[in-house]
Amino acid sequence: DSIMYPMMQLESQGGLFKFPIITQISHLMLDFLESLSESDNDVLEITDAYRRTINAVLTLEIKGKDSKEGRQLCLALRDAFERYYKVNKKRTASA
Numbered sequence: 001d002s003i004m005y006p007m008m009q010l011e012s013q014g015g016l017f018k019f020p021i022i023t024q025i026s027h028l029m030l031d032f033l034e035s036l037s038e039s040d041n042d043v044l045e046i047t048d049a050y051r052r053t054i055n056a057v058l059t060l061e062i063k064g065k066d067s068k069e070g071r072q073l074c075l076a077l078r079d080a081f082e083r084y085y086k087v088n089k090k091r092t093a094s095a
Contacts, residue, residue: 003047004033010054019063021070025053025077032081042087046080053077 007026014023029050036043053073056062062069 004030007033007050019057021057021062021065021067021073022054024065024070024074025050025057028074028077028081032084042084046084049080050077 007030011023011026011030014020014026029047032046057073060069062073064070
């Protein structure tokens with residue numbers, strides 16, 4: 001919860017501050033976190049990648065969610081989620 005509240009704030013206020021890509025990235029991250037029943041080191045690494053992505057968006061001033069850079073950032077984050085789900089599924093199947 002302590003990590004999700006700031007993400008919710010970024011999701012809700014990204015567009016207000018003319019950074020709709022932050023809203024979209026935060027929404028993706030919140031959906032991912034809400035799909036989990038527990039956290040592990042891989043989830044923490046993905047969360048850190050989210051933080052670095054937000055920093056990159058602000059530093060590079062990537063505002064448009066439909067920009068080439070914005071699409072690439074969202075795709076990279078989704079790819080990280082998919083890799084996590086695949087590894088997690090394999091662990092569950094072998095348990």
